[in-house]
Amino acid sequence: MTFREIRVVGDPVLRTPCTEIKDIDNGVKTLVEDLLENVDMEGRAGLAANQIGVSLRAFSWNIDGDIGYVLNPRLVEVSLEEFQDGDEGCLSVPELFYPTERAWYARVEGIDLDGKAVVVEGEELMARCLQHECDHLDGKLYLDRLTREYRNQAMKAIREMDL
Numbered sequence: 001m002t003f004r005e006i007r008v009v010g011d012p013v014l015r016t017p018c019t020e021i022k023d024i025d026n027g028v029k030t031l032v033e034d035l036l037e038n039v040d041m042e043g044r045a046g047l048a049a050n051q052i053g054v055s056l057r058a059f060s061w062n063i064d065g066d067i068g069y070v071l072n073p074r075l076v077e078v079s080l081e082e083f084q085d086g087d088e089g090c091l092s093v094p095e096l097f098y099p100t101e102r103a104w105y106a107r108v109e110g111i112d113l114d115g116k117a118v119v120v121e122g123e124e125l126m127a128r129c130l131q132h133e134c135d136h137l138d139g140k141l142y143l144d145r146l147t148r149e150y151r152n153q154a155m156k157a158i159r160e161m162d163l
Helices: 026-039 125-137 148-160
Strands: 046-048 058-063 066-078 083-090 093-103 105-111 117-123
Touching (some): 046 125, 083 125, 093 105, 117 125
Antiparallel strands (some): 058 066
């Protein structure tokens, strides 16, 4: 397994929108292998490419034993009527969890390593993961979605951490 260091809050790669993948070459195939291997660990629900320092539109997920990936994902549908407001965390913001409102259902469209169209969708935790990882690829962190009170708490906690 190729262990990839997780980039943490403050690293500019996390705040830079990722580039669409134009050619599926050996580098992209290796990226997918690394994403799949590095998300397959306890406590990991998703991993975006920029979290391991690669500014390309790709992420992997690990939800209830279902592990997969998508290239060039675009969030195309979310439930506008049902929301969830559970605690959310992030590998790039270690050990901090805050209530974060997300749509109950989400749908992402993208491609696989063969360039074929794929659809990934789900409710609850899978929906949260899809929205969270697409945010990463757009240069956003879950901290951006927190209420002012929780964001202030999070930023204080981050300043007190030795990251």
